[in-house]
Amino acid sequence: MPRIALGLEYDGSCFAGWQSQDHARGVQSVVEEGLSVVANEKIEVVAAGRTDAGVHAAMQVVHFDTTANRTERSWMLGAVANMPNQVSVLWAREVPEGFHARYSALARRYRYVILNRIARPALNADRVAWVRFPLDENRMHEAAQHLVGEHDFSSFRAAQCQSRTPMRKMYEIAVKRHGELVELTVCANAFLHHMVRNIAGVLIAIGTGERPVDWAAQVLAYKDRRLGGVTAVPGGLYLAGIRYAPALNLPSEPEFTVLAPTEPMNARSP
Structure with a gap:
């Protein structure tokens, strides 16, 4: 079979x-x-x-x-x-x-795409998260580096998460700007329920200046979801790739293409 x-x-x-x-x-x-x-x-x-x-x-x-x-x-x-x-x-x-x-699967990659401008989106309303206040992507990237490594991510898991353990290994995390789009990329061995959206919520608060850069490290150390940030909206989140052993030769980690806000959000096929 x-x-x-x-x-x-x-x-x-x-x-x-x-x-x-x-x-x-x-x-x-x-x-x-x-x-x-x-x-x-x-x-x-x-x-x-x-x-x-x-x-x-x-x-x-x-x-x-x-x-x-x-x-x-x-x-x-x-x-x-x-x-x-x-x-x-x-x-x-x-x-x-x-x-x-x-x-x-050896690792999973997600992208969280934020449209950062005053005007709300129309064409991509369900494909991006909209933040009207200016975001400092450099502050967000610096803060995100505190999450790299193996940690207890209890502060970033949903209350209804059914995972037996909050331990996850974050291989890389980055925040970059492409014009009006701010893109958060995360790669880990696995993810908890709402983990990426909760990370995005913390980083957005840091990017607007509402919270200091070291707040990401503080939230991680709390190990308490009640002390974390808001859960970012789902529309900006993309499962962007799955990593398997190279011997399988599966085209499962495509290059994710961020298009202009006036064009449909998509990914380049392998």
């Missing part, structure tokens, strides 16, 4: 998150429905990670097992033809039986 991996891109603004739900539409449901048509059998997928309602993916990776014999091109094009326009398949690969989209 072949095991197939897919790279997915989706606009999360019209979904209630990744996971299939009885009361609302999840991305997982439409992906499984589309693949089931191609396979002519029921398909269930396993994802590298869940995304919340309103959160997008420039690269989500899933795997599934099937008895159907299809080419990689057929899986890719057939699935896209049977999914809504807000979801696309970027690639399909047959992978070893032991591959697991979640547990084989």
Whole structure:
């Protein structure tokens, strides 16, 4: 029975998150429905990670097992033809039986994109976070470096987070400006529920001058979510890539392209 991996891109603004739900539409449901048509059998997928309602993916990776014999091109094009326009398949690969989209992942990368201008967005209202007050990206980047390394991220996890441990290893974190866009990039072995959005909330407060640069370190040391900042809105968040062992040769860490605010936010396909 072949095991197939897919790279997915989706606009999360019209979904209630990744996971299939009885009361609302999840991305997982439409992906499984589309693949089931191609396979002519029921398909269930396993994802590298869940995304919340309103959160997008420039690269989500899933795997599934099937008895159907299809080419990689057929899986890719057939699935896209049977999914809504807000979801696309970027690639399909047959992978070893032991591959697991979640547990084989070595690292995950997220981007948080902020539109920093006085005027509120219209074209990209659901694809960026809007901050009208001037942000100092250099202060934000300096503050973010306190989070690099292995730490207890209790101050940055949601109250409903179900992870058994708050320990996570942050490999890199950076804040850069591209004109009116301020981009936060984070890469870690794994993430807690709302972790990136809570980090963004702290850094935004530092960027506006509301809080000092060392506040990020103080919040981390508190290990108490109640003493942290606000949770930033979901629209600016993108699952941007999943890192696997190079031997798998999966195109799962694409270059994320930040476009002008008047153009659709997207990611460059591998």
